[in-house]
Structures are given as C-alpha cells and as structure tokens.
Amino acid sequence: MSRSLQFFTPSRAPYLTLHKLPSTSYTRFPVINFPSKKHYITITKSLSSDLDAASSQVLDSGNGQTGVSGVLSADNVVAVQSHAPSESGAAAGIEVDAVTEAELKENGFRSTRRTKLICTIGPATCGFEQLEALAVGGMNVARINMCHGTREWHQMVIERVRRLNEEKGFAVAIMMDTEGSEIHMGDLGGAASVKAEDGEIWTFSVRAFGTPRPERTINVNYDGFAEDVKVGDELLVDGGMVRFEVIEKIGPDVKCRCTDPGLLLPRANLTFWRDGSLVRERNAMLPTISSKDWLDIDFGIAEGVDFIAISFVKSAEVIKHLKSYIAARSRGSDIAVIAKIESIDSLKNLEEIIQASDGAMVARGDLGAQIPLEQVPSAQQKIVQLCRQLNKPVIVASQLLESMIEYPTPTRAEVADVSEAVRQRADALMLSGESAMGQYPDKALAVLRSVSVRIEKWWREEKRHEAMVLPDVGTSFADSISEEICNSAAKMGKNL
Known part of the structure; x- marks a missing residue:
C-alpha cells in the first residue's frame, strides 16, 4: 500500500510513542508516555483457544486507568486490546487492533493496521461518548459531510474530535467532504430518512x-x-x-x-x-466547486481540517486551483486534497486527476449511477491500482456495509466486498450512512476492522506480494540511475 500510515495520521493530533525495546528481553517493557499518563507494560503467560500453542506471551498494562494488552505469537503478531479496570479491579477488554511486534517497537501503540478506517459523523455518532467509542474501535478519520447539517453543527463535531485527541490521547484526523454542484434532493422536512x-x-x-x-x-x-x-x-x-x-x-x-x-x-x-x-x-x-462549496472550503481552512474531499472532479485543473487557493488562504497549511472519482468525466481524466491530487476516493455509489453496474468492480480495481502506481493513498467508499444501517450483522456478500477492497491494497475504507445514521455504527466499524485485519494477516502469512510495474520518475540519465538504486534498496529491504 502507499503512504497510508503517515497519510492518515493528523499532524495536529498527539503521537503515542514507545521507546525502542530490548531485542533480548521480554520481561519488562519501558514506559509508554500517553498524555498525562504513564503505562507500564509487563508480560504474563496466557492460554487462548484462538491462537496456536506457540502464542504464549501476553502484554499487559498496569497504569490503573486505561491501558493496552496483547498476545505475542510465533509469527510476531500482537493482538492489542485496550482495557480499564472495573470497580472491583478486574479489567474489561475492548478489542482495538492488531499489530506486529516490529511495528510495535517502532511506532508504539498507535494503530499500525495497514487499512485505515474512516467514519462519517452524523446524528448517530456526533456525541462525545459515541466519538470516543468509534476511536477506541479503530476510527482513524472522522468525516464530516457538508451536504448535511449546518456549519455550526460541523464546528461542534470538529471541536469534539479535537478534544478527544487532546484528552484521551487518540490521533483521529478530520476530513471535510464538499457537496458538489450536481443535482441534489433537498432536506426531507427534518426527517432522517x-x-x-x-x-x-x-x-x-x-x-x-x-x-x-x-x-x-x-x-x-x-x-x-x-x-x-x-x-x-x-x-x-x-x-x-x-x-x-x-x-x-x-x-x-x-x-x-x-x-x-x-x-x-x-x-x-x-x-x-x-x-x-x-x-x-x-x-x-455545472461548475465542479459551487459557491456554497467555496464557503465550506473557507470554513474547513479556518477550522484546520486535515483533508478536503472534492466531489465530482472533472479535471486536474480543479485540484490545482484548489491547492493554490488553500496555499494562499492558509500559508504553511498541510491540508490534503482528495479527489472523489464518481463520474464519467473523472474516469476519462483519471491519471491526471490522481497525479494532481494528494489522494483519491472511489465513490462507488454515484459512480454506479453513471456507468453500468457491472463495470463498477473493474473501475474500482483500475483506480486502486493506478493510485498505488502513483504512490497516492486511495479510499474505497459507498455501500460497504449498507445493510448494517438497519441490521446488526452484515451480509456475506458485503464481507466479501470489504475483503476484496483490502486484497486490492486500498489504503482506507469508509463508512457513510452506516456510521452517520445507522443503528449499529460501532458494530459496522468492528466488521471493517476485523475483516481488514484478518485479510492483512492472511496476506502476510501467504507472502502474497505481487510485482507491480511503477512509472519512471527520473527524466535525466542521472535521475534514472538514482531511481534504480532506490528501487533496488527497497526490494532488498523487503525481501532480505
């Protein structure tokens, strides 16, 4: 995958760091410094029916408030959990993520799951407690959709996410999605649906x-x-x-x-x-960016969002113009621009749009309304593959777990769809109505997390690293030599 870990970690959120661990001792870990807290990590023995016999080491935190625990298996897989003691002193386990031991040493207890998870925030998840539950469950990015709600409401959500990062030590980024100038329905008289x-x-x-x-x-x-x-x-x-x-x-x-x-x-x-x-x-x-969109973009710049997703992008010029606008309005800003691929025009100018943007989103819902349904899977694979070749993060969105808006469990077809997106090496998966207005947002997020973790683990175990043809970057002879040296170094680091 491309730069998913770095790309979906906001610069404004605190980093949770872990000092380098000794390679020869697993009896006592150094202190993990969380904001205003210290976590001492120890190792105990554990028996688990879900792991093989070689899985014998368990990480445990004894900070007295909140912590993490996990299982070290023979293949260096750590199943990390967050827990807080009950009134009787017993720890209540809440599954958070799965990482490898090497990643744990390097990155600490930040989420090192390769596939990042984006949740659209709506009436069902806008409360502070609901946002915290999503963050604990693996949410990496909170998405606000400017099609719905007022700017005051969105500002409230942004403030709560910032507070969540500051007080609880999470690293949740914020993505603002513009409405676009396409034809839309209005509100439904206040009804959610x-x-x-x-x-x-x-x-x-x-x-x-x-x-x-x-x-x-x-x-x-x-x-x-x-x-x-x-x-x-x-x-x-x-x-x-x-x-x-x-x-x-x-x-x-x-x-x-x-x-x-x-x-x-x-x-x-x-x-x-x-x-x-x-x-x-x-x-x-119709223009790609409407007058309302420009006001929303000004709002996003003022609030310091991490990403701005532009709907119905037709050409690279729109992305370039927006980047120049952001640079002029907010000097030194690191706001990333995401191009939503959801129209025939987007597909016609796909490569130049992705080249100009900081990332892309496969908006399958609207895209499926403009091309035949049977072409959507191949279009998704083409977009994901091109983003990987151009080293741009890509998000797969729309109707991943649509049935979970009303039902607590997904269909098997939806699970297969999610797993296919992970197999294609998408950098992120996005929930829309499932988390914004669904009855089971936490469960929908848990499904994305568990499926992505399982497919990633399978991919590592099977060592399925297919060859990928990358475009030439260097234009001169000297640049070409440097590029070949870098490619060789990357292959050695990966295979040796």
Missing part, C-alpha cells in the same frame, strides 16, 4: 414549501430540473438506491412513480436516464 414504496407517486419540485410540506414531495436544488426531464425518463436517487419513472410534468413539479423501492436520504444525488443513456449535458455545464 423516508421510505419510498413500490408504485407510490412522488412529486419532485423546485418550489420552496413551507411547514408542513405536502406528503411525498421532495425539493430539488436545480431550477431547470422540470425543463430538462421528459416523461418516460428514469430518475435515480443516491446512485440507484431508489428509482422512479417520470409520468407527468406540471409546471415546476415532476410527478414520478416509484419503480424500485428504497430509503430516501436528505441531500441525495439525482441522475436521470433516457433511452438507456445517462442525461449528463446539464451536469457537464
């Missing part, structure tokens, strides 16, 4: 409605919506999660019949198809 049933008639309108709004009526943010659609067009909501057929146009109102039922979410993206083809002429005329 609304179910559209098969055969129901819904009205999509550009009119502004008072409170209460008419039943089964949805606002659209694009004034020319009623003019552009035609009777018989197919309307896709949120990348095809719900589908409607246009049956009538009455002034600014468009009457539609639900053909594929599903859950409608506020500010969901809208696309429409005609005669089997995506109608995209109007979207192509």
Whole structure:
C-alpha cells in the first residue's frame, strides 16, 4: 500500500510513542508516555483457544486507568486490546487492533493496521461518548459531510474530535467532504430518512414549501430540473438506491412513480436516464466547486481540517486551483486534497486527476449511477491500482456495509466486498450512512476492522506480494540511475 500510515495520521493530533525495546528481553517493557499518563507494560503467560500453542506471551498494562494488552505469537503478531479496570479491579477488554511486534517497537501503540478506517459523523455518532467509542474501535478519520447539517453543527463535531485527541490521547484526523454542484434532493422536512414504496407517486419540485410540506414531495436544488426531464425518463436517487419513472410534468413539479423501492436520504444525488443513456449535458455545464462549496472550503481552512474531499472532479485543473487557493488562504497549511472519482468525466481524466491530487476516493455509489453496474468492480480495481502506481493513498467508499444501517450483522456478500477492497491494497475504507445514521455504527466499524485485519494477516502469512510495474520518475540519465538504486534498496529491504 502507499503512504497510508503517515497519510492518515493528523499532524495536529498527539503521537503515542514507545521507546525502542530490548531485542533480548521480554520481561519488562519501558514506559509508554500517553498524555498525562504513564503505562507500564509487563508480560504474563496466557492460554487462548484462538491462537496456536506457540502464542504464549501476553502484554499487559498496569497504569490503573486505561491501558493496552496483547498476545505475542510465533509469527510476531500482537493482538492489542485496550482495557480499564472495573470497580472491583478486574479489567474489561475492548478489542482495538492488531499489530506486529516490529511495528510495535517502532511506532508504539498507535494503530499500525495497514487499512485505515474512516467514519462519517452524523446524528448517530456526533456525541462525545459515541466519538470516543468509534476511536477506541479503530476510527482513524472522522468525516464530516457538508451536504448535511449546518456549519455550526460541523464546528461542534470538529471541536469534539479535537478534544478527544487532546484528552484521551487518540490521533483521529478530520476530513471535510464538499457537496458538489450536481443535482441534489433537498432536506426531507427534518426527517432522517423516508421510505419510498413500490408504485407510490412522488412529486419532485423546485418550489420552496413551507411547514408542513405536502406528503411525498421532495425539493430539488436545480431550477431547470422540470425543463430538462421528459416523461418516460428514469430518475435515480443516491446512485440507484431508489428509482422512479417520470409520468407527468406540471409546471415546476415532476410527478414520478416509484419503480424500485428504497430509503430516501436528505441531500441525495439525482441522475436521470433516457433511452438507456445517462442525461449528463446539464451536469457537464455545472461548475465542479459551487459557491456554497467555496464557503465550506473557507470554513474547513479556518477550522484546520486535515483533508478536503472534492466531489465530482472533472479535471486536474480543479485540484490545482484548489491547492493554490488553500496555499494562499492558509500559508504553511498541510491540508490534503482528495479527489472523489464518481463520474464519467473523472474516469476519462483519471491519471491526471490522481497525479494532481494528494489522494483519491472511489465513490462507488454515484459512480454506479453513471456507468453500468457491472463495470463498477473493474473501475474500482483500475483506480486502486493506478493510485498505488502513483504512490497516492486511495479510499474505497459507498455501500460497504449498507445493510448494517438497519441490521446488526452484515451480509456475506458485503464481507466479501470489504475483503476484496483490502486484497486490492486500498489504503482506507469508509463508512457513510452506516456510521452517520445507522443503528449499529460501532458494530459496522468492528466488521471493517476485523475483516481488514484478518485479510492483512492472511496476506502476510501467504507472502502474497505481487510485482507491480511503477512509472519512471527520473527524466535525466542521472535521475534514472538514482531511481534504480532506490528501487533496488527497497526490494532488498523487503525481501532480505
């Protein structure tokens, strides 16, 4: 994978350091310095049915407040746990992560899981206790989606994440995701979601409605919506999660019949198809970064977020312009720009967009609304592979564990999907509705963590390090020699 460990560690969050350990002794570890705390690490014997007979050493922390513990196995795998004593003095175990012994010596008890986990923060997870639970469960990045909520609400979330890092010693970064200028639904009258049933008639309108709004009526943010659609067009909501057929146009109102039922979410993206083809002429005329997006970007710069993700990127020029804007507005800022690949235009200009950005996100939901569904897996693999070749971090997002919005366990197909993203060496996996408004955000995060850790362990055990063709960086003869020396040194360090 590319620079996942460094990239998804925020510069503003405290680092949890561990001094180098003696290579010959495992009876007493040095002190781990957490903010305002000291953790003494000792080793005891343990029997575990989940590990082989060679797994005999257990790390344990006796700081009296919170700590870590883990199992040292024969292949140097450490299963790390965080625990706090109960009132009776017994430790209650909460699984946190899995690291190797060598990584533990070098990096301390920061998360050294290769695949980083991003959680979208929403009504279900915006409280301080909920954020702490996600951080304990392995959240590396908290994502705020500017499609939803007010700037005051997002500022509150950012302050809580900062407080979490300062008081609890976590290192959670913050990613701000812009809304983009594509066609969106409006809010649903304050409702978190609304179910559209098969055969129901819904009205999509550009009119502004008072409170209460008419039943089964949805606002659209694009004034020319009623003019552009035609009777018989197919309307896709949120990348095809719900589908409607246009049956009538009455002034600014468009009457539609639900053909594929599903859950409608506020500010969901809208696309429409005609005669089997995506109608995209109007979207192509819209700017990538809207006036609202620029205000949100100013907000993100002022709040010092770690990443800004730009929706519906069409060309590298947009990324370059935004980077220049950030540099001018905040000198010395290290805000990284993530390009969201979610449109046909993004795929056409993929390499130049990734080259210009600091990382990419495979937004499969909206991408699946613009290309045939059967092409999404190959598009994902192409994007991930190109990012690895260009040494840019890549995030796989959208509908990873969609069923866990309502159910406590994922489908087996979802687990296979997550494992495939890890096998492709994606740097990060992202939860959207699962953590923002789902009923089981902690469990969804636990599934991502356990699956990614298991696949990474399998990958190490099988030593599956496939060859990858990297692009030439050097342009002169001297640069080419330096590049070959660096490549040889990297291969020696990896294989010897």
